[in-house]
Amino acid sequence: MFNMITAVKRQVLIRGVDEDVYRRAKSAAALQGVSMGLAVSEALRGWVENGLAEDGIRKEVKQNVRYVKAHWSDLKRHKGEAVVISGRKLQGVFTSYEEARRFSARFNVALTFVVDKMPETRELEFGPDLELQQEIQS
Amino acid sequence: MISVELAGMTLECVVDTGFSGGLVIPLSTFESLGLLAALVPEEYLAVMPDSRKVPLYTASEEVVAGSSRVRTLVHAASALDRKLAGRAFLQSFVTTLDGPREAASLSLQSAL
Numbered sequence: 001m002f003n004m005i006t007a008v009k010r011q012v013l014i015r016g017v018d019e020d021v022y023r024r025a026k027s028a029a030a031l032q033g034v035s036m037g038l039a040v041s042e043a044l045r046g047w048v049e050n051g052l053a054e055d056g057i058r059k060e061v062k063q064n065v066r067y068v069k070a071h072w073s074d075l076k077r078h079k080g081e082a083v084v085i086s087g088r089k090l091q092g093v094f095t096s097y098e099e100a101r102r103f104s105a106r107f108n109v110a111l112t113f114v115v116d117k118m119p120e121t122r123e124l125e126f127g128p129d130l131e132l133q134q135e136i137q138s
Numbered sequence: 139m140i141s142v143e144l145a146g147m148t149l150e151c152v153v154d155t156g157f158s159g160g161l162v163i164p165l166s167t168f169e170s171l172g173l174l175a176a177l178v179p180e181e182y183l184a185v186m187p188d189s190r191k192v193p194l195y196t197a198s199e200e201v202v203a204g205s206s207r208v209r210t211l212v213h214a215a216s217a218l219d220r221k222l223a224g225r226a227f228l229q230s231f232v233t234t235l236d237g238p239r240e241a242a243s244l245s246l247q248s249a250l
């Protein structure tokens with residue numbers, strides 16, 4: 001919770017805030033009877049916390065991918081079968097992808113795939129109109 | 139824009155022929171649909187027009203478009219808060235663009 005008594009409050013100037021988002025946020029803050037300072041602080045706190053949570057997810061995905069690469073010689077014995085990798089472990093082998101998918105729903109993060117070829121890194125092109133979220137927010 | 143259904147959720151996606159992947163959805167939607175538990179083992183990187191590379195979460199999922207159901211790759215990244223339908227998804231269909239109406243329609247290739 002935001003501690004209004006002990007938190008040090010600071011005045012900042014933020015450039016490049018989306019006008020429509022700002023107007024809607026100001027209106028929502030007014031409706032809820034909170035200051036824009038409090039609303040922005042809460043939004044920034046959520047953004048930081050989500051980022052930390054995402055770091056954890058990304059780390060787990062990387063560890064699972066590393067597991068697949070390190071254990072590929074074992075995994076390829078299941079060629080044509082569906083596997084679920086989570087927590088750096090082979091959690092299950094299934095005859096169909098659908099079955100594996102139902103099983104993997106119990107994990108927050110899992111690789112679920114039919115064993116075929118050694119996984120590679122692939123690149124996807126994005127068109128010139130696409131802006132990254134960080135650019136919009138900066 | 140085209141309307142697709144992913145894991146029971148209807149999404150309006152911008153048709154982006156400049157994007158070579160399947161579908162892009164916001165990470166919050168990707169997470170809420172449980173797709174973090176259906177990731178593919180391949181690592182996908184989005185190469186931005188300025189050559190920066192952004193790692194993507196990627197899952198293989200069935201998508202319903204009209205009366206057609208196709209399996210496609212669904213991508214997400216916290217830096218990409220967009221809903222896009224790219225070429226890997228569109229290649230299953232014949233896409234007709236209606237400029238004046240700013241609309242796109244899809245029909246399955248096999249139906250022709």
